[in-house]
Amino acid sequence: MAAAVTDPILLTPGPLTTSATVKEAMLRDWGSRDDAFIAINRRIRDRLVEMAGGVGSHVCVPIQGSGTFAIEATVGTLLPREGKLLVLVNGAYGQRIVRMTRVMGRIATAIETPEDTPVSPSDLDAALAADPAVTHVAVVHCETTSGILNPVAEVAAVCKDRGRALIVDAMSAFGALPIDAREVPFDAVVASANKCLEGAPGMGFAIVRKDALTAGKGNAHSLSLDLFEQWQGFEANGQWRFTPPTHVIAAFERALEEHAAEGGVEGRGNRYRRNHRVLVDGMTALGFEMLVPAPLQAPIIVTFLMPANPRFVFTAFYDRLRAKGFVIYPGKLTVADSFRIGCIGRIDEDCVRAALTAIEATLDEMGVESGAPARPGKASG
Ligand SMILES: *Cc1c(COP(=O)(O)O)cnc(C)c1O
Numbered sequence: 001m002a003a004a005v006t007d008p009i010l011l012t013p014g015p016l017t018t019s020a021t022v023k024e025a026m027l028r029d030w031g032s033r034d035d036a037f038i039a040i041n042r043r044i045r046d047r048l049v050e051m052a053g054g055v056g057s058h059v060c061v062p063i064q065g066s067g068t069f070a071i072e073a074t075v076g077t078l079l080p081r082e083g084k085l086l087v088l089v090n091g092a093y094g095q096r097i098v099r100m101t102r103v104m105g106r107i108a109t110a111i112e113t114p115e116d117t118p119v120s121p122s123d124l125d126a127a128l129a130a131d132p133a134v135t136h137v138a139v140v141h142c143e144t145t146s147g148i149l150n151p152v153a154e155v156a157a158v159c160k161d162r163g164r165a166l167i168v169d170a171m172s173a174f175g176a177l178p179i180d181a182r183e184v185p186f187d188a189v190v191a192s193a194n195k196c197l198e199g200a201p202g203m204g205f206a207i208v209r210k211d212a213l214t215a216g217k218g219n220a221h222s223l224s225l226d227l228f229e230q231w232q233g234f235e236a237n238g239q240w241r242f243t244p245p246t247h248v249i250a251a252f253e254r255a256l257e258e259h260a261a262e263g264g265v266e267g268r269g270n271r272y273r274r275n276h277r278v279l280v281d282g283m284t285a286l287g288f289e290m291l292v293p294a295p296l297q298a299p300i301i302v303t304f305l306m307p308a309n310p311r312f313v314f315t316a317f318y319d320r321l322r323a324k325g326f327v328i329y330p331g332k333l334t335v336a337d338s339f340r341i342g343c344i345g346r347i348d349e350d351c352v353r354a355a356l357t358a359i360e361a362t363l364d365e366m367g368v369e370s371g372a373p374a375r376p377g378k379a380s381g
Pocket residue numbers: 013014066067068069093140142143144169170171172192
C-alpha cells in the first residue's frame with residue numbers, strides 16, 4: 001500500500017500519494033491518435049459516467065489541467081452569458097467559484113455560511129424563491145478548506161423543485177463519497193484524477209447532463225476551456241482537442257482499475273473512514289481539537305486548531321514531520337489558526353498510525369505536552 005520508500009507520505013488535500021502501480025503506468029509514451037490510447041479514454045469516460053449513475057443521461061468530458069480548470073470550463077460552458085450563478089459558500093473553494101465566474105464577466109452571488117457550518121438548503125430555497133434571475137446553483141460537496149461535508153442531496157432537491165440547474169464541485173469527494181444522478185439530480189459534477197480516485201495530477205473531468213451540455217454551445221468565454229467543444233472533439237474522433245496528458249491518462253486508467261478492485265466508491269470510502277477514525281482518535285488522545293464537530297466532517301481531511309502552547313511553532317512542526325517522512329498541510333481558514341491532515345490517497349490505517357507516532361515524537365522534541373488549543377474547540381472526538 002505504501003509509496004516507494006524514498007517518497008514522503010502525503011497527508012494533504014492533493015497532490016496525493018499514489019500506488020507504485022499507478023506510477024508505473026506512466027512509463028510509456030503514447031501517441032494521441034493511437035487506437036489503443038483512444039480506447040483508454042473511452043473506457044475512462046464510460047467508467048466515470050457509470051460511477052456517477054449517469055448512464056444514458058450524462059456524459060464525461062475530461063479536460064487538461066488541475067481541478068480548477070475543469071470547474072472553470074464547466075461554469076463557463078453551462079452558465080449562459082446572461083445567466084446568474086448562486087454559489088453556496090462555506091470555504092475557499094466556494095469563494096473560488098464566485099471569483100472565477102466574475103472573472104468571466106458573468107453574474108455570481110453567494111450565500112455564505114461560516115467555515116464550520118454546512119451550507120443551508122432552506123436558505124437556498126428562500127433565495128431561489130426571492131430571485132428568479134438565478135439560473136444555476138453551485139455547491140462544494142466536501143469543502144476541503146475545513147473538511148466539512150455539505151448536504152448535496154438536499155441542495156439538489158431544492159434546485160430541482162425550483163427548476164434551477166446544479167453544478168457540484170465534488171473534487172475532494174468523488175470516488176469516495178457516493179453521488180448518483182438518479183437520486184441526486186445534477187447538471188454537472190466536477191472532479192479530478194488526483195484526489196479520491198488516486199491518479200496522478202494533470203487532468204480533471206465533468207460528468208454533465210447531455211441536454212445541458214448541448215445547450216451550452218457558444219457560452220464559453222475561452223477557447224481551451226470550452227467543455228462543449230471538448231465534448232464534440234471526443235464525439236467526432238475519440239481524441240482530445242489539444243495535447244492530452246497521455247501519461248496521466250494511462251495512470252488514471254490504472255487508478256480506476258484499482259478503485260474497482262477495492263470495491264468502488266464504497267470500498268474506497270470505507271478505507272478513508274478507517275483512516276479518518278484512527279487519525280481523529282489518535283490526535284484527540286494527544287490533546288488536539290478539531291474545528292468541525294465529528295458528525296459534520298467528511299472522512300477526507302481534518303482541520304485541527306493550533307495548539308495553545310507557545311513552544312508549538314507550526315513551521316517547525318511541519319519541518320520535523322517532513323523529516324520523518326510525513327507531509328501535512330497548513331490551514332486555509334479565515335476564522336481560526338489551524339492546520340490540516342488528509343485521510344485520502346494511497347494510505348491505510350498503518351500509515352496513519354505511523355504518522356501519529358511521528359507527531360507524538362515531534363511534540364516531545366518541541367517540549368509540547370498537549371495539542372490543546374487556546375479556546376476549546378466545538379468538537380470532541
Ligand atoms: C482540490 C480542490 C479543487 C481543485 O483544486 P486544484 O488545485 O485546481 O486541483 C477544487 N475544489 C475542491 C473542493 C478541492 O478540494
